[in-house]
Amino acid sequence: MQATAATPGALRIEQLVKEYRPGAPVLQGIDLTIDGTGLTGIIGPSGTGKSTLIRCINRLVTPSAGRILLHLAGEEVDMAQLHGRALRRARRHIGMVFQEYNLVERLTVMENVLTGRLGYLSAWRAWRRRFDAADIERALALLQTVGLAAFAGQRADALSGGQRQRVGIARALMQQPSVLLADEPTSSLDPKTSVEIVQLLREQGVQRGIPVIVNIHDVELARRYCDRIIGMTGGRVVYDGAPDGLTDGHLQTIYGGQGWLP
Numbered sequence: 001m002q003a004t005a006a007t008p009g010a011l012r013i014e015q016l017v018k019e020y021r022p023g024a025p026v027l028q029g030i031d032l033t034i035d036g037t038g039l040t041g042i043i044g045p046s047g048t049g050k051s052t053l054i055r056c057i058n059r060l061v062t063p064s065a066g067r068i069l070l071h072l073a074g075e076e077v078d079m080a081q082l083h084g085r086a087l088r089r090a091r092r093h094i095g096m097v098f099q100e101y102n103l104v105e106r107l108t109v110m111e112n113v114l115t116g117r118l119g120y121l122s123a124w125r126a127w128r129r130r131f132d133a134a135d136i137e138r139a140l141a142l143l144q145t146v147g148l149a150a151f152a153g154q155r156a157d158a159l160s161g162g163q164r165q166r167v168g169i170a171r172a173l174m175q176q177p178s179v180l181l182a183d184e185p186t187s188s189l190d191p192k193t194s195v196e197i198v199q200l201l202r203e204q205g206v207q208r209g210i211p212v213i214v215n216i217h218d219v220e221l222a223r224r225y226c227d228r229i230i231g232m233t234g235g236r237v238v239y240d241g242a243p244d245g246l247t248d249g250h251l252q253t254i255y256g257g258q259g260w261l262p
């Protein structure tokens with residue numbers, strides 16, 4: 001992974017804590033630096049705080065304590081401290097891909113991709129959904145990139161899960177993000193489609209020179225395609241390193257037990 005201090009999307013998390021209920025922290029003081037263009041996979045058992053961590057980064061969840069320092073559009077911001085307009089402005093630069101796609105089902109594929117630009121429009125233009133020609137051209141190019149150019153005019157509800165996730169990725173890329181987050185993007189997909197989606201996320205990160213951070217349940221998929229793996233358990237990071245350094249011993253620490261290991 002390349003590492004320069006001012007890479008777009010370079011992320012430094014310091015002592016991040018999240019409590020949904022007072023006295024019961026889900027994230028217990030996470031320290032993490034993610035830089036460069038590689039694919040970082042976060043693995044760990046259900047309920048260990050992987051989604052909470054991803055959602056703190058783009059502030060879908062408000063942290064209880066700590067700092068989330070992100071290089072966005074030439075400046076460093078602490079996502080944990082932003083509010084109102086500054087938060088909305090920072091969020092434009094953070095692309096997010098969801099497990100259940102979060103598409104607007106009755107809109108076309110093209111319209112769904114264009115919604116990735118809404119954060120850049122004035123309230124009036126956003127309300128009227130008035131996109132300019134450059135946005136439309138960019139959306140078409142992105143549909144080509146994700147292999148869905150022929151589906152531009154179809155309604156989202158006519159697509160398969162894999163196609164929906166490609167639309168979700170094109171929508172996130174439409175933001176021209178400095179960092180791309182994906183919260184279990186393959187959990188609802190078959191194994192072949194899952195590989196294609198993870199490869200697409202990785203390629204796009206490399207081409208755009210931005211970090212891609214993905215929560216993933218499939219350890220083998222993470223091992224094959226991620227450049228770095230972060231293993232979490234009980235709201236803490238217990239492994240942080242290369243995929244080929246992840247041993248059965250680490251997996252026992254992360255998931256507990258060993259009967260499930262092949």
Ligand SMILES: Nc1ncnc2c1ncn2[C@@H]1O[C@H](COP(=O)(O)OP(=O)(O)OP(=O)(O)O)[C@@H](O)[C@H]1O
Pocket residue numbers: 020021026044045046047048049050051052053
């Ligand atoms: N909005 C919320 N309010 C209260 N508790 C929550 C909320 N969101 C998550 N939690 C709790 O926080 C803990 C961590 O959840 P989180 O979804 O971050 O884990 P996860 O590792 O992503 O799990 P999974 O892999 O099953 O998605 C869980 O105990 C969950 O019940």
